Amino acid sequence: MRWGARSPARVRTRRAPGGGRRVRSGRLxxxxxxxxxxxxxxxxxxxxxxxxxxxWRTDITLPRRRDPERWPSVAVVVPARDEAEVLPRSLPSLLTQDYPGRAEIFLVDDGSADGTGALARRLATELGGLRLTVTSPGEPGRGWTGKLWAVRHGMALARERTGADYLLLTDADIAHEPDSLRELVRAATTHDLDLVSQMARLRVATFWERLIVPAFVYFFAQLYPFRWVNAGHRAAAAGGCALLRVAAAERAGVPGSIRQAVIDDVALARAVRRSGGRIWLGLAERVDSVRPYPRLGQLWRMVSRxxxxxxxxxxxxxxxxxxxxxxxxxxxxxxxxxxxxxxxxxxxxxxxxxxxxxxxxxxxxxxxxxxxxxxxxxxxxxxxxxxxxxxxxxxxxxxxxxxxxxxxxxxxxxxx
Structure with a gap:
């Protein structure tokens, strides 16, 4: 029934006590x-x-931090599937990280058909910077999502070659300012955090991006209030930029314990929290997604999946x-x-x-x-x-x- 409609079967009139005008009780x-x-x-x-x-507040950014006595080693793991479009804007930002300790990048080419792996090697040759290893895990094992299968392969290779203290898990469409890794490590070591993740600033350029993208982060924060996450009342993370202590990953059994997760970042945070780890989540100030979503259909698929x-x-x-x-x-x-x-x-x-x-x-x-x-x-x-x-x-x-x-x-x- 539309607003204010009057149904003959339900609307009755009565006279107010002592006389006066009639009142339509059904409509009331x-x-x-x-x-x-x-x-x-x-x-x-x-x-x-x-x-x-x-x-709704947007003041949850990296907490106060100081330099560690010793800069821990970091392995950067980048799962990538058909990312040739965005890689020229994201990978250089990793190669040129200004990090005082040892850091190495492992880009896992997850069955790309657009030359992602070859492009990554060429960029590393041209730009120099941090050492880059491009590897491929093959088709996902039974019961694994493609991204987590790639992350598993990258983590295993990093552990074998570097013995890193921390893993930076970052998506192939994420561009980092030169001090991004340094500031993440400073926050983790200052506050003894096992998982530090930042919600990257997503691209907002077209009409549909302006209408939908800020609300995506708003709804995420409504579901997982950052203050509650950081106080230990709820577990969540932002998978585009997550610094994970290797010892915490081993305690939590990740990524094997979350191998079927579609929302892998939240699953990662829950696994780390369940194993006794300390996590932190906030908004990024100097970490940006460069992936374009100019049309409604692209944003629709991103959300509905x-x-x-x-x-x-x-x-x-x-x-x-x-x-x-x-x-x-x-x-x-x-x-x-x-x-x-x-x-x-x-x-x-x-x-x-x-x-x-x-x-x-x-x-x-x-x-x-x-x-x-x-x-x-x-x-x-x-x-x-x-x-x-x-x-x-x-x-x-x-x-x-x-x-x-x-x-x-x-x-x-x-x-x-």
């Missing part, structure tokens, strides 16, 4: 129901604003998530507009207050991405797209497979 009950939903959305936003670890996995492939969680997204993100603007059109008393005020809080909580992330404030009121539109991407992710899973970069995966085996 209907309006009251919509008002209660809007109030629920407002209450949810008040809770999110104050009780969800202040997820892992959205249902985030819900542990549970239909009930899917239903609850869709309902929650609808109430929290879609009801406020709908209630505001419908209330103004129909003149339904407090409805536009309640909906507008929830919408205002929502938009205000999004502003810090927009500033972090150097975007205009006027994208903030459009967050419900972005949330609606994410809702559809999540449903599509479940549909693809229901068909028995998901695809990424030409590689398909069936349903994961049930956990034991």
């Amino acid at each position: 009950r209907q309006v009251s129901a919509w008002l209660w939903i809007a109030l629920a959305a407002l209450a949810a936003w008040l809770w999110l604003l104050l009780g969800q670890g202040f997820f 892992s959205a249902y996995a985030q819900l542990r492939h549970q239909p009930l969680l899917l239903v609850l998530t869709v309902a929650g997204l609808a109430v929290v993100y879609l009801v406020p603007p709908v209630a505001t507009v419908a209330g103004l059109v129909t003149g339904e008393g407090a409805l536009p005020a309640v909906g507008g207050a929830a919408w205002l809080i929502m938009a205000g909580s999004y502003l810090p992330m927009l500033r972090h991405y150097r975007q205009s404030w006027w994208w903030a009121p459009l967050l419900p539109v972005t949330a609606a797209l994410y809702l559809l991407m999540t449903v599509d992710s479940a549909v693809q899973h229901g068909r028995g497979r998901g695809a990424w970069k030409g590689r398909t995966y069936g349903r994961p085996a049930p956990e034991r």
